[in-house]
Amino acid sequence: MSTTLNAATLLAVPLAPLAGAVAAGIFGTTLGGNLIGRRLSHTLTILGVFIAFVISAMTLKSVAVDGARFNQTIYEWMVVGGLKMEVGFLVDGLTAMMMCVVTFVSLMVHIYTIGYMEEDEGYNRFFGYISLFTFSMLMLVMSNNFLQLFFGWEAVGLVSYLLIGFWYTKPTAIFANLKAFLVNRVGDFGFILGIGLIVATLGTLNYGETFAGAQKLVAPFGYGTEWQLITVTCICLFIGAMGKSAQFPLHVWLPDSMEGPTPISALIHAATMVTAGIFMVARMSPLFELSDTALSVVMTIGAITALFMGFLGIIQNDIKRVVAYSTLSQLGYMTVALGASAYSVAVFHLMTHAFFKALLFLAAGSVIIGMHHNQDIRWMGNVRKYMPITWITSLLGSLALIGTPLFAGFYSKDSIIEAVHLSKLPGSGFAYFAVMAGVFVTAFYSFRMYFLVFHGKERYDQNPEAHAHHYSDEEPDVQGHAVHDAHAKDDHGHGHDAKPHESPWVVTVPLILLAIPSVVIGYLTIRGMLYGDFFKDSIFVNLERHPAMEEMAKEFHGPVAMALHGLTSPVFWLALAGVVLAWYMYLKNLALPAAIQKRFQPVYRILDNKYYMDWFNENVLAPAARGIGRGLWKGGDQGVIEGIFVNGSAHLVSRFAGVIRWVQSGYIYHYAFAMLIGVVVLMTYFVSWPMISEWLKK
Numbered sequence: 197m198s199t200t201l202n203a204a205t206l207l208a209v210p211l212a213p214l215a216g217a218v219a220a221g222i223f224g225t226t227l228g229g230n231l232i233g234r235r236l237s238h239t240l241t242i243l244g245v246f247i248a249f250v251i252s253a254m255t256l257k258s259v260a261v262d263g264a265r266f267n268q269t270i271y272e273w274m275v276v277g278g279l280k281m282e283v284g285f286l287v288d289g290l291t292a293m294m295m296c297v298v299t300f301v302s303l304m305v306h307i308y309t310i311g312y313m314e315e316d317e318g319y320n321r322f323f324g325y326i327s328l329f330t331f332s333m334l335m336l337v338m339s340n341n342f343l344q345l346f347f348g349w350e351a352v353g354l355v356s357y358l359l360i361g362f363w364y365t366k367p368t369a370i371f372a373n374l375k376a377f378l379v380n381r382v383g384d385f386g387f388i389l390g391i392g393l394i395v396a397t398l399g400t401l402n403y404g405e406t407f408a409g410a411q412k413l414v415a416p417f418g419y420g421t422e423w424q425l426i427t428v429t430c431i432c433l434f435i436g437a438m439g440k441s442a443q444f445p446l447h448v449w450l451p452d453s454m455e456g457p458t459p460i461s462a463l464i465h466a467a468t469m470v471t472a473g474i475f476m477v478a479r480m481s482p483l484f485e486l487s488d489t490a491l492s493v494v495m496t497i498g499a500i501t502a503l504f505m506g507f508l509g510i511i512q513n514d515i516k517r518v519v520a521y522s523t524l525s526q527l528g529y530m531t532v533a534l535g536a537s538a539y540s541v542a543v544f545h546l547m548t549h550a551f552f553k554a555l556l557f558l559a560a561g562s563v564i565i566g567m568h569h570n571q572d573i574r575w576m577g578n579v580r581k582y583m584p585i586t587w588i589t590s591l592l593g594s595l596a597l598i599g600t601p602l603f604a605g606f607y608s609k610d611s612i613i614e615a616v617h618l619s620k621l622p623g624s625g626f627a628y629f630a631v632m633a634g635v636f637v638t639a640f641y642s643f644r645m646y647f648l649v650f651h652g653k654e655r656y657d658q659n660p661e662a663h664a665h666h667y668s669d670e671e672p673d674v675q676g677h678a679v680h681d682a683h684a685k686d687d688h689g690h691g692h693d694a695k696p697h698e699s700p701w702v703v704t705v706p707l708i709l710l711a712i713p714s715v716v717i718g719y720l721t722i723r724g725m726l727y728g729d730f731f732k733d734s735i736f737v738n739l740e741r742h743p744a745m746e747e748m749a750k751e752f753h754g755p756v757a758m759a760l761h762g763l764t765s766p767v768f769w770l771a772l773a774g775v776v777l778a779w780y781m782y783l784k785n786l787a788l789p790a791a792i793q794k795r796f797q798p799v800y801r802i803l804d805n806k807y808y809m810d811w812f813n814e815n816v817l818a819p820a821a822r823g824i825g826r827g828l829w830k831g832g833d834q835g836v837i838e839g840i841f842v843n844g845s846a847h848l849v850s851r852f853a854g855v856i857r858w859v860q861s862g863y864i865y866h867y868a869f870a871m872l873i874g875v876v877v878l879m880t881y882f883v884s885w886p887m888i889s890e891w892l893k894k
Contacts (some may be wrong), residue, residue, distance in 0.1 A: 201258060201266040206285050209248045209255075209295060210334040213302070213327045216244030221324025237320040241327040242306045248334065249299035252292070259292040260730060267340055267404065278399055286340030286403060290543060290734035293725075294337040294475060297547055298468055301554045302330040304706035305463045308558050311702035312459055312565065322362060326463055329355040333468045337475060342391045342401045345476070349387065349440065352469045353380045359460040360453045369455040376449035383439015383446050390432030397425065407482040407736075414486055430483055430490035434497075437473025441527050444501045448809050450524055451508075454516045458561030461516060462554040465523045471546045474530045478539040482736045485537065488621055491742075495535025495616070496623040499630035502528025504807070506637035510644070511803050514571050515560045518645045522597065523553055525634060529612050532627050537742035538615035539735045544718075544725050545608035552596035552605055552714035558707055559590040562699040563649060567656060573648040575658060580650040582696040587650050589707040594646050596714045598639040598771045601759040607718035609635075610758070610767055611726060611748065618744040635767050639774025647782045656696065719755045727752050 222228040224237040232240075258264035266287040273281045287295075305326060313319050332355055336348025353376075361373030395401060398409045413426040437443070442450040450470065454461060464470065477484060477494065484490055502525050509521035526549050533542035564571055566583045580587035596605040613635075616628045698704065724730045727749045739746045752758065762768050781788050793800050805811060 201255060201264050201287055203266070203268060203270060203285070205251060206255070206266060206287060206338070207270060209251050209299075210331050210338065212244040212247040212251075213241070213334065214244075214331040216241035217324050217327035217331060219324075220320050220327065224320030224324065232320075234319050237323050238306070238310055241323040242303070244327060245299060245303045245306050245330055248330070249296070249303050252295035252299045255287060256292040256296050259287065259289055260724070265733070269340075273343075279395065279401065281343050281401065282341055283344055284340040284402075285338045287338065288734045289730045289732070290475070290478065291337055293543070293547060293730075295334065297550045298330065298333050298337065301468070301550055301710075302326070302333075302463060304554065304558070304710055305459045308462075308561070308703055308706040309459045311700045312561055313457060316457075318362065322359075322457065322459075325355060325359050325362070326460065329359065329460075329463060329468065333472070336472055340403055342394065342403075342406075346388065346391065349436070349472065349476075350384065352472060353377065353384070353440070356453070356460075356464050356469050359464065360456040362456050362460070366455065368452075372449075372452040372455040376453050379446055379449040380439045383436045385435075386432045387436020387439075390429050390436065393425065393429045393432065397429075403479070410482055410486060413483070424487060424489075426483065427487040427489045430480070430487050431493055433480060433483070434477060434490065434494055437477050437531075438497065439473070440476075441470050441473030441531065442501075442524055443473070443497050443527065443531055444504065445809060447501060447505060447524055448806075448813060451517055451520045451806070454514070454520050458516065458557060458564065461520070462557035462561075465520060465553070465557065470523065470527055471530075471550065474527070474534065474542055474546050477531075477534045478543050478735060481537075481539045484534070485736060485738045485742070488741070491535050491537060492621050492623045493535075495532055495619070495621060495627045498528045498531025498533075498535055499623070499627035500528070501525070502532060502634045503630040503637070506634050506641065508803055508806060509641035510637065511800065512641075513574050515563060515573050515576075515645065515649065516557070516571060518573070518641060519553070519556050519560055522556070522638065522642065525638060526553065526597075529609065529631060529634070532616055532631055533612045535621065535627065536612075536615045536619040536624065536744055537737050538612065538744055538748075539737065540726050540731045540745065541608065541611045541615050543731070543735075544722070545605075545612055547721075547725075548596070548604035548608045548714075548718050551710055551717060552593045552603075555589060555593040555707060555710040555714050556597065558703070558710065559586055559593060562586040562703050562707065563590075565699050565703065566696040568696075570656060573645055575655050576649045577652045577655040578650070579696050583698045585698060585704045585707060589704075589711040590646065590650065592711045593714055594642045597642050598775070599635065599762075599767065600771070601762040601768065602715075602719060604714050604716070604718035606762060607722045607755065607758065610762055610765070611722075613767060614748055615744045618747050619742070621742075632767070632770065636770040636774045639771040640778050643775045643778040644782055647778055652783050719759075722755050722758075723752075 219232065219240045220237040223231040224233070255264075264287075266285055269282045269284040271283040273283065275281070285291075306323070309322065309326065313322055316322065329352060332348050332351035334348075336345060336352060339345045339348060357373045357377045360376055361369045363369045391401075394406055394413075397413055398406055400406055400409070410426070413424075413429055415425050417423040417425045417428050435446075439446045450465065453464065456464075484494070505521055505524035505528060509518055509525065512518045512521060526545070530542045530545050530549070533539070533545065562583065563576070563579060563586060566579065566586065567576060570576065592603075596603040599606045599609040613628070613631050616624060616631055619627070726745075737745055802808070
């Protein structure tokens with residue numbers, strides 16, 4: 197039986213983290229006079245996120261078990277004409293699942309941060325930022341209208357800017373956060389155009405009203421094109437998703453965002469900001485189902501991202517960047533599933549990926565702590581001997597990532613591949629090749645990192661730059677001095693050549709708690725989320741035009757049968773081949789990688805330069821944009837607007853007044869003369885005009 201959720205209780209979900217953010221970000225910093233210390237700051241923010249998680253879990257239970265739903269306006273901001281601008285919540289299966297994922301991962305990151313940032317001067321400020329980020333993401337996923345969606349969308353972008361550039365004295369961090377901010381503005385421009393088309397056509401910002409009138413968008417776009425309005429609208433919305441979810445070619449910001457502290461890498465790049473685009477497209481499924489062209493664009497972009505970003509992960513040596521490129525590739529998988537109309541599969545992979553990718557990011561941070569802030573995997577080795585908890589949790593996360601049967605990633609990843617295989621849309625052939633090849637690539641770079649870090653010979657004492665600077669989250673500033681933060685302390689007195697050590701409990705407990713769902717969540721939820729009624733009123737699929745999910749349901753015989761079948765599938769053998777090749781190249785034949793790099797130097801150079809996308813952006817697009825901006829400034833702003841409309845009109849009025857003032861002399865005989873001239877002109881007109889008219893007729 198369907199029940200209704202309580203508005204006040206739901207309102208507490210985003211407001212609890214917001215209260216923690218205000219407490220730590222204002223009263224725990226110089227802005228508010230440092231009224232509260234570190235302990236109270238992290239206690240309040242963790243408490244706020246914990247309250248949000250508990251309520252979210254209770255909401256998920258009510259939605260899944262009792263059929264509870266909520267779709268109401270909380271606050272009406274303004275009405276412009278007939279357009280209502282409101283704050284409201286829509287809670288269904290999709291929202292409830294996202295609320296739990298966001299709050300749980302955020303809670304783990306908050307706890308982890310206590311250990312990771314313990315000596316950082318910006319400790320309270322960091323807790324304020326990550327709590328504010330959680331509030332922004334919750335407002336995004338809980339919204340029932342485009343206005344609130346856009347508010348959350350921009351808020352997570354703003355807070356991510358603050359988090360990526362958290363160490364603001366570090367030039368590379370400042371460059372990275374500006375890059376992230378600007379690239380996301382490109383995507384957001386498309387996003388707001390899509391929203392604008394919906395408002396202009398349907399006159400509403402509400403999801404329900406938009407979906408009810410979606411057929412009105414199935415009309416010619418006009419302007420001399422044969423495009424459909426629905427296609428243009430969906431592609432504009434997807435451009436927004438491309439920026440937020442880092443799809444090619446708007447992916448360039450995400451790897452550089454590793455300049456921020458490791459906890460935000462897990463928070464931004466695992467379960468929250470980068471999945472906002474995936475969530476948005478899934479929420480807009482009633483619109484995307486009306487345009488096969490838009491779905492083909494989505495699938496193709498996702499396939500390019502899944503495969504080609506995976507290639508870049510192969511050559512990375514920074515442990516965080518390997519995981520970052522893995523995130524890019526997996527976001528590509530989710531996007532491919534969206535294009536195949538397997539929205540529930542995309543969201544399912546979003547959920548499983550959130551757990552094991554947050555685990556891998558936090559495990560990478562644990563390794564960085566244990567290795568005294570060395571991030572270069574070439575100078576690690578045999579870390580499992582010294583960090584057993586980090587080792588086993590990393591192994592579980594890696595196994596989930598490559599899609600090992602029975603692990604969480606297996607159920608979602610295999611479902612994506614099957615959905616693409618069954619799709620008949622243009623581009624599905626390339627997409628199927630990309631996701632299959634991506635299986636091998638993912639397994640190879642994941643276990644390349646795993647073997648170099650946790651197995652083999654100990655190399656941490658051979659680092660040629662160990663005494664030059666830290667391989668850490670900080671780099672030398674412009675004066676050449678190390679930027680000091682939590683990681684500039686040589687880790688409580690340990691030297692660079694000291695043995696690795698296990699991280700404190702505030703770091704390892706989140707790893708363990710994230711490792712559990714990374715293993716079991718797929719097995720427990722696949723039936724309900726993909727083949728049950730969990731998303732029945734959240735996601736719409738036209739099964740007549742896109743029957744992939746219906747066909748998959750016929751072949752599904754339970755999670756155990758799926759895992760057993762997976763052991764015989766080409767996907768499993770491709771993943772196994774990637775693991776074996778990584779084992780051979782990085783544990784057995786150590787000279788082979790260098791030989792391959794030397795033999796294929798041109799290919800390596802392309803990958804090392806990230807397909808020259810950054811070079812193109814910095815040397816072609818940026819100068820072109822500056823040139824256009826300068827032209828608009830000089831020609832448009834100063835020349836036309838100021839020169840003609842502003843200053844020009846002022847000069848015209850001034851000159852006209854200068855002429856008129858000679859007439860307004862104040863002498864009566866001047867005015868009499870003007871009247872006489874006027875009478876002569878009028879008499880001449882009335883007498884001569886009839887004669888001229890007759891002459892013209894002849």
